[in-house]
Amino acid sequence: MHESLTIGQLSARSGVAQSALRYYERLGLISAERTGGNQRRYARTELRRVAFVRISQQVGISLEEIRAALDSLPSSRAPSPDDWAALSRTWRERLDERIKLLGKLRDDLDGCIGCGCLSLQRCTLYNPGDTLAGEGPGARLVLPRRDGPVTPS
Amino acid sequence: MHESLTIGQLSARSGVAQSALRYYERLGLISAERTGGNQRRYARTELRRVAFVRISQQVGISLEEIRAALDSLPSSRAPSPDDWAALSRTWRERLDERIKLLGKLRDDLDGCIGCGCLSLQRCTLYNPGDTLAGEGPGARLVLPRRDGPVTPS
DNA sequence: CCTTGAGTTGAAGTGAACTTCAGGTTGCAC
DNA sequence: GTGCAACCTGAAGTTCACTTCAACTCAAGG
Numbered sequence: 001m002h003e004s005l006t007i008g009q010l011s012a013r014s015g016v017a018q019s020a021l022r023y024y025e026r027l028g029l030i031s032a033e034r035t036g037g038n039q040r041r042y043a044r045t046e047l048r049r050v051a052f053v054r055i056s057q058q059v060g061i062s063l064e065e066i067r068a069a070l071d072s073l074p075s076s077r078a079p080s081p082d083d084w085a086a087l088s089r090t091w092r093e094r095l096d097e098r099i100k101l102l103g104k105l106r107d108d109l110d111g112c113i114g115c116g117c118l119s120l121q122r123c124t125l126y127n128p129g130d131t132l133a134g135e136g137p138g139a140r141l142v143l144p145r146r147d148g149p150v151t152p153s
Numbered sequence: 154m155h156e157s158l159t160i161g162q163l164s165a166r167s168g169v170a171q172s173a174l175r176y177y178e179r180l181g182l183i184s185a186e187r188t189g190g191n192q193r194r195y196a197r198t199e200l201r202r203v204a205f206v207r208i209s210q211q212v213g214i215s216l217e218e219i220r221a222a223l224d225s226l227p228s229s230r231a232p233s234p235d236d237w238a239a240l241s242r243t244w245r246e247r248l249d250e251r252i253k254l255l256g257k258l259r260d261d262l263d264g265c266i267g268c269g270c271l272s273l274q275r276c277t278l279y280n281p282g283d284t285l286a287g288e289g290p291g292a293r294l295v296l297p298r299r300d301g302p303v304t305p306s
Numbered sequence: 307c308c309t310t311g312a313g314t315t316g317a318a319g320t321g322a323a324c325t326t327c328a329g330g331t332t333g334c335a336c
Numbered sequence: 337g338t339g340c341a342a343c344c345t346g347a348a349g350t351t352c353a354c355t356t357c358a359a360c361t362c363a364a365g366g
Contacts, residue, residue: 062323210353
């Protein structure tokens with residue numbers, strides 16, 4: 001019980017639904033050993049991976065990008081705190097960019113509230129050019145969906 | 154040519170694809186008169202509505218919520234700048250909240266980079282409780298998708 | 307009149323991130 | 337050894353915000 005976690009335990013501890021965990025596994029974000037009876041047993045280090053995934057999602061990173069980032073972790077040795085720190089640092093920039101963008105939006109919105117214009121031409125508000133374009137459809141919200149540690153059924 | 158806009162013109166001026174404009178109409182976000190030959194003719198005021206929609210999306214509001222907001226505009230008289238300003242102000246709070254949340258995420262991320270922990274238990278980072286929970290699946294990214302004034306075909 | 311570009315429709319497809327479901331298997335406590 | 341919660345799988349469904357498609361009509365210039 002100290003060695004590894006069942007999917008139910010990992011779900012409870014991480015607050016991520018079991019179905020999501022299986023989904024993450026299919027995408028190669030996390031992995032698990034199997035028991036003789038084919039049930040998943042997660043190493044405790046997977047908790048950290050799940051945490052990283054959820055945090056990254058809040059930064060606005062897609063699962064595919066997260067997978068790529070996680071792939072850059074050393075696979076030979078167990079990732080050290082420094083490895084995680086380095087990985088997290090790469091999101092820092094994205095987060096800053098996003099915050100700056102929203103700040104600009106707020107300022108512009110204030111300006112527009114002042115004049116009530118909402119003019120597409122004059123406002124810097126509506127300027128599709130300089131956004132860090134989230135490619136294609138399906139880029140996701142910064143906020144996590146609320147699903148909690150549901151153990152359905 | 155000064156009275157009303159065709160869908161092509163509205164698309165060009167707003168930077169929103171024609172298909173999206175028709176979609177918005179189905180959702181009740183915008184509306185149009187029709188010519189004898191059943192073609193849409195948009196009043197110039199629709200430009201402002203489209204602007205409001207896109208700006209609101211950047212704030213992270215769903216189309217359904219935007220529709221509800223637009224429905225609160227006076228339908229008898231033409232919406233005044235003040236009406237638009239009031240409407241925009243309601244998003245201000247959301248935007249602030251979102252910015253604050255991301256700021257917190259950044260600070261926490263810095264803290265975690267420091268210690269490399271990414272601990273679900275200790276970090277304030279991973280705290281599903283206090284988010285302004287984007288209900289259900291499908292809440293969307295703050296960033297607009299880049300589609301530009303495409304006039305396909 | 308004819309062509310051509312712009313417009314129309316409803317239905318179906320897309321992509322991300324999941325969830326749900328049906329039907330079956332495991333693990334553990336009693 | 338039996339009962340039952342917890343687990344397994346693949347396939348299909350869901351939501352949002354669109355886009356794409358096919359098949360058609362309209363408007364305007366030559």
